[in-house]
Amino acid sequence: MNTSSPYAPAQALAESAPKTPPSHWFETQLGVTPEKLRRVLEEALSRGGTYADLFFEYSTRQSVVLEDGIVKSSSVALIVGMGVRVLQGDQTGYAYSENLELSAMLHAARSASAIAAHGSVRSSEIAAFSQQVPPNYYPVQRTANDVVLKEKIRLLQGAEASALSHDERIIRVTVAVVDSLTHTMVATSEGRLLSDVRPMVRFNVHCMAQSGENIQAGTSGTGGRYGAELLEQPGVAERLGQEAAADAILLLQAVQAPSGTLPVILGPAQSGILLHEAVGHPLEADFNRKGSSAYSGRIGEKVASELCTIYDSGVILHDRGAINFDDEGIPSRENVLIENGVLRQYMHDYISSDYFGLEASGNGRRESYAHPPLPRMTTTFLAQGQSDPEEIFAAVKRGVYCEAFSGGQVDISNGDFVFVPTIAWLVEDGRKTVPLKNFTLIGNGPDAMSKVSLVGNDFALSDGIWTCGKDGQSVPVGVGLPTVLISEMTVGGM
Amino acid sequence: MSERHQELAQEILEVAQQAGSERVTVSLASTTAFQVEVREGEVESLRESGSSGVHLTLSQGMRRSTLTSNDLRIDSIRPLIRQTLDALEFMGEDDCYVLPEVGLQGRAALDLQVRDPTFEQRAPAEKVQDALDLEARTLRLDERLRSEQAYYSDALSHVVYADSNGFLDGYRKTLFSTGVSLVVEDPGHAGENVGRKQTDGWYDSDRFHERLEDPDILARQASQRVLRKLGAVKPRSCEVPVVFSAEMARSFLGSLAGAMMGESVFRKQSFLAERLQTVIAHSSVSLRDDPLLPGKLGSRYYDSEGVQARPLPLIEQGRLEHFMLSTYSAKKLGMQTTGHSGGYSNLILEPGPYPEEELIASVPEGLYLTFMSGQGANIVTGDYSRGAQGLWIRNGKLEEAVSEFTIASTYLEMLRQISMIACEVDDRSSVLSPAFKIDRMSISGT
Numbered sequence: 038m039n040t041s042s043p044y045a046p047a048q049a050l051a052e053s054a055p056k057t058p059p060s061h062w063f064e065t066q067l068g069v070t071p072e073k074l075r076r077v078l079e080e081a082l083s084r085g086g087t088y089a090d091l092f093f094e095y096s097t098r099q100s101v102v103l104e105d106g107i108v109k110s111s112s113v114a115l116i117v118g119m120g121v122r123v124l125q126g127d128q129t130g131y132a133y134s135e136n137l138e139l140s141a142m143l144h145a146a147r148s149a150s151a152i153a154a155h156g157s158v159r160s161s162e163i164a165a166f167s168q169q170v171p172p173n174y175y176p177v178q179r180t181a182n183d184v185v186l187k188e189k190i191r192l193l194q195g196a197e198a199s200a201l202s203h204d205e206r207i208i209r210v211t212v213a214v215v216d217s218l219t220h221t222m223v224a225t226s227e228g229r230l231l232s233d234v235r236p237m238v239r240f241n242v243h244c245m246a247q248s249g250e251n252i253q254a255g256t257s258g259t260g261g262r263y264g265a266e267l268l269e270q271p272g273v274a275e276r277l278g279q280e281a282a283a284d285a286i287l288l289l290q291a292v293q294a295p296s297g298t299l300p301v302i303l304g305p306a307q308s309g310i311l312l313h314e315a316v317g318h319p320l321e322a323d324f325n326r327k328g329s330s331a332y333s334g335r336i337g338e339k340v341a342s343e344l345c346t347i348y349d350s351g352v353i354l355h356d357r358g359a360i361n362f363d364d365e366g367i368p369s370r371e372n373v374l375i376e377n378g379v380l381r382q383y384m385h386d387y388i389s390s391d392y393f394g395l396e397a398s399g400n401g402r403r404e405s406y407a408h409p410p411l412p413r414m415t416t417t418f419l420a421q422g423q424s425d426p427e428e429i430f431a432a433v434k435r436g437v438y439c440e441a442f443s444g445g446q447v448d449i450s451n452g453d454f455v456f457v458p459t460i461a462w463l464v465e466d467g468r469k470t471v472p473l474k475n476f477t478l479i480g481n482g483p484d485a486m487s488k489v490s491l492v493g494n495d496f497a498l499s500d501g502i503w504t505c506g507k508d509g510q511s512v513p514v515g516v517g518l519p520t521v522l523i524s525e526m527t528v529g530g531m
Numbered sequence: 532m533s534e535r536h537q538e539l540a541q542e543i544l545e546v547a548q549q550a551g552s553e554r555v556t557v558s559l560a561s562t563t564a565f566q567v568e569v570r571e572g573e574v575e576s577l578r579e580s581g582s583s584g585v586h587l588t589l590s591q592g593m594r595r596s597t598l599t600s601n602d603l604r605i606d607s608i609r610p611l612i613r614q615t616l617d618a619l620e621f622m623g624e625d626d627c628y629v630l631p632e633v634g635l636q637g638r639a640a641l642d643l644q645v646r647d648p649t650f651e652q653r654a655p656a657e658k659v660q661d662a663l664d665l666e667a668r669t670l671r672l673d674e675r676l677r678s679e680q681a682y683y684s685d686a687l688s689h690v691v692y693a694d695s696n697g698f699l700d701g702y703r704k705t706l707f708s709t710g711v712s713l714v715v716e717d718p719g720h721a722g723e724n725v726g727r728k729q730t731d732g733w734y735d736s737d738r739f740h741e742r743l744e745d746p747d748i749l750a751r752q753a754s755q756r757v758l759r760k761l762g763a764v765k766p767r768s769c770e771v772p773v774v775f776s777a778e779m780a781r782s783f784l785g786s787l788a789g790a791m792m793g794e795s796v797f798r799k800q801s802f803l804a805e806r807l808q809t810v811i812a813h814s815s816v817s818l819r820d821d822p823l824l825p826g827k828l829g830s831r832y833y834d835s836e837g838v839q840a841r842p843l844p845l846i847e848q849g850r851l852e853h854f855m856l857s858t859y860s861a862k863k864l865g866m867q868t869t870g871h872s873g874g875y876s877n878l879i880l881e882p883g884p885y886p887e888e889e890l891i892a893s894v895p896e897g898l899y900l901t902f903m904s905g906q907g908a909n910i911v912t913g914d915y916s917r918g919a920q921g922l923w924i925r926n927g928k929l930e931e932a933v934s935e936f937t938i939a940s941t942y943l944e945m946l947r948q949i950s951m952i953a954c955e956v957d958d959r960s961s962v963l964s965p966a967f968k969i970d971r972m973s974i975s976g977t
Contacts, residue, residue, distance in 0.1 A: 107623035110588075113614055114599040115607070129576035135583060135601050148579040151655065186621045209798060245799055245911075252799055254911050294916075296939070296975040297768045327570065329679050329714045331726045407582060446904040446918065450714055450728040451763070453935045455905035455918030477907040477916040477937045479975075483726070527765075529907070529916045529937025529975040 062232055063093050063222045067117075067137050071166055074224040076139065078163050080146035081123045082226060085153035088124040088387070089146075090225040092364055093137070094406040098217035099182055103193035105209060111186065118406035121149040127326070127388050128152050131409045164228030171231065171368040174352050174359045177264025181216035181238040184265045189214050192240070192274045199278030200244050204286045208252075209245040210278070214238070214268065223366035231366045237357070237513065238267045239502065242277045246285035253291070255284030256459070260501035261357045261515075284441070284460055287472050294461070294476035294530025300436035301478065301526045302429060302464060306497040307442050309516025312417050313505065314445040314454040315482040316347055320374050320382075321400070321412040321507075322389035324449050331452035331482060335380050341486035343378040344422055351399055351415035357501040358416030358515030365401035365410050372398050374417075375486075386412045404510035411508060416515030422492025426520040429491045431467040437528055438462045438469055439478070452482035477529040485523055493520030536561060537701050540693040543585060543608060548695060550612050552589040554630055556694040558835060559585045559603070559701075565655065566684040569662045575680065577659070589615050593624035627862035630836070635868060636698050637839040638832040644825040645704035647739045650687050658683045661709065661746075669711045669750035676754060679730055681711040685740070698837040706828070707743055710734025711750065713757040731757040736959045738826055756901075759922060763932035766923060766976040772897035773938060773972045774890050774924070777957035779900045780880065780964040783908075784818070787942060788875045788962075790910040791845055791853075793860025802913030802942060803851060811851045812946035815883060818846040820855060822876030829961025835873030843869050845878075849946075880964040883952030890951050890968045892927035898974065899924055900938065913942045919974075936976035945969050 063069040074091060081089035094116065101111040119142060120133040130152025134145040193212040200210045216238040224230050239260035246253050257280035261267065303311060324330035332340060341347070351360045351369030362368045365387045373381050385393070386401030389412055402413035430438075438461060445456030455477050462469040498517035505514045540559045547555040561583040568575045584601045589612065598615045600608055666681035685708070691701030712732030733752035735744035775783060795801035803811065822831045822840035831840050836858055844852045856864065857872035891899060902920035909915070916939040922929045948970040956965050 101618075103623075107625050108621060109625065110595045110597055110622060111615075111618040112597040112599065113611055113618075115602055115611060116600075117602050128574050129578075131576060131578040133580055133582075135581075151579075152574065152577045186618055190621055247799070250805075252802075252911060254800070296973055298977060327679060327714075328677070329728060329730060331728060333726060333728075335726055407580060409576065409578070443906045446906075448730070448902075448904065448920075450730040451717065451760075451934060452727060453904075453918065453920070455907070455937070457906045457916075474912065474914055475907060475909055475916065476914075476939065477905050477918055479905075479918045479935055479937050481935055527936060527975050527977075529918070529939050529973075531916075531939045531973040 062220050067095065069093065069137055073139050073142070075163060077121065077142045077146045078224065078226050080143050081121050081150050082163065084150045086123040086125050086150065088226055090122050090223060090365060091119060092403065092406055093119045093222040094219060096217055096219040098215065100213060100215040101186065101189050101193065102211065102213045103190070103197055104211045106197065108190055108193065116405065119145070120406040120409070121146045122409055123149045123152050124388065125153045127392055129409055133407050163226045166224065166230040167228050168230050171361045174361055174369070175236055175262035175355050177236050179265040180218055180236055181263070181265055181268055182218060184268050189268065192268060195274035196242050196278035199275040200242060200282040203279055203282035204246065206246045206248050206286060206289065207244055207282050208247045211243040213241050223364065225366055229366040231362050233361050236262050236264055238263050240268065240273065240277060242281035244281040244285040246289055248289045251289055253285050253288035255281045255288065257281040257284070258500065258502040261355045262359050263355050287460065288474070291472040291474040294437065294473040294528055295463070296530045297528060298525045299528050300433050301523045301528070302433060302436060302438040303518060303521045303523065304438060304440040305493065305495050305518060305520050306499040307516070308439055308521065309418055309499055309518040310442045310445045310456050312347055312419055312518065313414060313514065313516050314447040314456055315480065315485055316375065317349065317414045317417045318447045319449050319452060319482055320384055322383035322385045322393065323412050325383050326389045326392050330449050332380060336382065338380055339378050340380045340483050341375050341378045342489040344489050344492045345375055345378050345486055346373065346420040347375040347417065348373055348420065349384055349400070349414050349417045353416050353498070353515065356416050356498060356515045357503065357513045358414070360402070360415060363399045363401045364403045365397070367397040367399045367401060369399045369415065384412045384414060386410050402512050404512055408510050411510065413507065413512050414505060414514050416517065418498065418517035419492070419519065419521065421494055421496040421519055424491045424493050426493050426495050429493055429520050429522050430464065432491060432522060433464050433467060436464045437473065438464045447482065453479065454482055455479045473530070479527045479529060485526060488524045489521055490524045491522040495519050536689045536691045537699055539603060540691045541699055542605065543587065544693045544695065546605060546609060547587060547589055547612050551616055552591065554590040554695045556588045556630070556836065557585065557692070559691040560688060562686055562688040564684065564686040565658060566682065567659045567662050568680050568682045569666055570678050570680050572663065572667070574659060587612070589619070590628055591619045593626050593628050594619045594622040595625070595628045596622060627859050629858060629862065630694055630696050631838045631858045631868060633696050635839065636696060636833065636837040638700050639823055639840050641823060642825065643823070643830045643832060645702070645738050645830055647705040649740060650685070650705045653740070665709060665711050665746045665749060668746050669713065669753055672750060672754040673758065675715050676757070677714050679712040679714045683709045692835070692837050694837060700833070702832065705738055706736065707740045708734060708736040709743055709749070711753045713753055715757050715761060717761050729757055729760040729763070731760060736828065738828065760920070760932045763920070763934040765935045766933045766974055768975050768977065770971050770973050772894045772968055772970050774894065774897065774899045774968045775966055776899065776901050777955065777964055777966045779903060780967050781957060781960060781962040782903055784878055784880055784964050785962050786908045786910060788878050790942065791855050792871070792874065793854050793856035793864060795910060796854050797860050797863035800911045802910060806851050807854065809851060810849045811943060812846055812849040813949045814849045815952055816846055816849050816946060816949050817881035819844045819879050820875050820877065821879055824877050827877045827958065827961070827963070829875065829877035831876050834870045838868050838870040838872065840870050840876060876961065878962045880952065882954045882956055882965045885951055885953055887953040887955055887966045890953055890966060891924055891929060893951060893968065894924045894927060897924045898933070899929055915940050915942055915945060936974055939973045939975065945972070
């Protein structure tokens with residue numbers, strides 16, 4: 038590596054963006070030439086196989102944490118590596134190398150090629166590379182790493198001061214800023230060659246509030262594929278400090294949630310977690326290729342209330358789920374999953390689109406060079422409806438309103454999903470009355486989606502904080518939703 | 532191999548010291564792994580990997596900063612060290628940032644048996660055959676079964692720790708795992724639950740290949756577990772006794788351990804923070820952490836800062852005796868480290884006298900819990916609310932499958948109501964637990 042500083046990539050990008058297309062970064066910085074790519078792909082397919090691809094990654098990450106008034110520590114991380122995948126039909130051989138010397142890459146290619154040795158030999162030609170430059174959905178002028186440490190610390194302190202001044206019952210505040218810049222490159226035996234620079238920033242506040250023996254936590258956060266501008270928004274630190282503190286204080290008065298079947302109002306933005314779990318995962322095509330999803334074989338059938346039109350989109354500007362192209366080199370796009378309640382399509386990677394004989398949908402994603410791609414969501418959202426939020430509340434005599442969540446989980450095969458609100462209220466006679474302690478909501482995907490009885494006109498995207506885990510791989514995702522009424526769901530209180 | 536890793540760790544340590552870091556710690560790990568997944572008699576994926584990583588903490592006075600890299604070349608690490616040291620001047624001072632006392636560090640003097648010497652002897656083709664064989668044996672058991680996947684995986688890791696106290700040690704460990712997961716159509720009643728299926732499976736993990744469970748036993752377990760879920764119904768809302776299967780007991784205890792970590796305690800992010808030396812559980816409950824059990828998955832010679840490992844009682848007959856502390860959290864709490872930097876080792880719930888069947892037989896009506904989901908285990912407030920699946924117990928017998936409901940209580944109520952503990956221990960992870968019965972929990976269903 039000929040860089041003198043781990044942050045050279047960031048500087049190189051900022052300085053050279055107008056002059057050099059990003060596609061040459063791995064060649065100019067790390068010596069990975071198109072000739073080497075070709076050699077490695079040839080080695081990968083030397084024992085047969087129908088397809089091969091290479092995925093390169095060079096990622097730097099910085100974080101700084103303030104806890105209890107002390108700037109605790111800062112950290113830097115460097116991740117570099119490349120993965121080789123060989124396909125023999127829907128069989129995958131995978132290996133990776135953390136060293137980008139040709140000999141090490143060839144060794145990885147030989148390991149990955151073992152898959153083809155198990156099947157019938159069918160050698161593929163390697164097509165000439167054609168460089169593609171898809172649109173950039175996260176252009177940044179200055180990266181978050183260009184914000185000097187001193188300035189980041191000022192933000193942390195601002196958030197802390199704002200949380201502490203919110204209420205004297207706030208006893209602890211932890212604030213963190215984490216940002217990364219990831220260079221990726223994909224080269225395939227079909228001749229696709231694409232490079233990308235993916236920025237990511239997160240700014241989080243965690244507060245503890247205490248009243249007697251009652252201790253509660255509140256959190257807030259913002260993020261996405263932004264640069265310095267996210268951290269430089271006027272008042273962002275103060276807003277996040279206030280929000281986390283207000284949540285923690287609110288929860289001091291929270292009571293146990295009721296138990297049983299009740300109407301549930303989902304507040305805008307974060308409640309998109311419901312879609313992610315109830316509909317998103319079961320529509321990932323690997324489960325459907327294996328026939329293990331509750332939605333397998335049901336394209337064209339009605340699987341949700343006609344009020345539901347659900348999208349997955351990788352092209353929302355600066356969103357945490359945005360990708361210019363997926364980790365198999367397929368340009369990102371907006372896909373309609375469910376249209377007016379009717380199942381339209383699954384989310385595909387290369388293997389599943391080949392299996393189903395369909396166009397790839399741009400959902401082949403991976404955590405890093407060390408992982409083969411899988412069909413994954415990008416940003417999943419429910420389209421705007423007609424109802425006024427007040428009208429939705431007015432329709433509920435006794436129920437639950439959910440505003441913020443810690444996450445969710447789904448059992449793909451039977452469709453059961455849970456999601457866990459952190460901020461929720463009891464609704465009585467159309468009005469929020471008391472806040473509820475954390476509890477679990479459980480439902481069945483197709484069943485819950487058929488019980489969507491009102492959809493609001495107040496669509497919002499969640500604020501860039503979600504990470505999705507599947508098969509041991511984490512990827513950043515987005516969610517969004519307007520206010521929605523589900524006529525009944527099981528509320529797991531006491 | 533191990534020596535080379537130790538030399539590298541020592542070299543990195545010296546580079547950091549020469550660059551001006553007063554105190555340094557270096558953790559280095561390197562793993563070689565193999566994994567094969569098969570489905571319907573074909574190899575679905577074959578993965579081979581060799582990965583490494585190094586983590587450093589650099590301190591100057593009471594300031595600290597860290598770095599992580601998977602590029603272990605000195606020339607790549609040097610600029611990262613420079614960068615990390617440059618950041619130190621902006622850090623605040625925390626007088627708990629110290630290295631462990633030299634006298635507490637060291638390698639426990641016994642052979643933990645964490646490395647299978649036969650690791651390199653098995654060829655990939657043999658491993659692939661094992662996975663195919665496990666799948667075939669399973670699918671023969673019942674024609675309703677379809678395979679989601681059968682797998683075999685193994686890994687050899689080298690771990691090294693070095694610090695500016697002069698500590699330098701490393702060792703190798705192996706891990707083998709194999710399992711099968713199945714899917715079965717479960718249409719339920721006409722018109723309901725269109726497309727519903729059930730999945731489940733079984734697996735085993737061990738540090739020694741020859742100790743992996745017999746494939747016929749894995750196959751029978753997997754088959755039985757998925758078939759018993761067919762026809763699952765949603766139970767009515769009620770309060771009943773709940774028998775936690777050994778796997779669910781493991782999940783409960785693993786999260787409870789989080790509330791016993793010094794990091795949670797000094798931050799007041801634990802419902803146990805103010806309860807040391809008080810009764811928090813039923814008198815039948817004794818929980819300890821034991822890093823020195825030969826062959827177990829959580830066993831270790833020292834913790835992640837080189838503090839010599841030793842057993843620690845956590846709960847004795849219902850009384851909370853100790854928290855698990857690192858040097859940092861111990862200092863925050865005015866105590867001494869217990870050798871738990873990096874978390875628990877083998878967390879062990881003392882088994883009871885009863886076979887699991889007796890726990891079930893003691894329940895007139897209740898739940899046998901086999902699955903939990905979601906993030907509703909809150910160690911800050913102690914509230915517990917999870918999505919659940921299981922089998923309904925009637926007159927002491929397992930009856931219909933139940934799903935799409937939640938169970939709720941609080942950690943303290945649950946601990947106080949663990950009235951019966953089974954004798955069979957699930958040791959496939961670093962939480963070694965038998966099944967137990969909790970006298971009463973809230974079920975939210977229809």
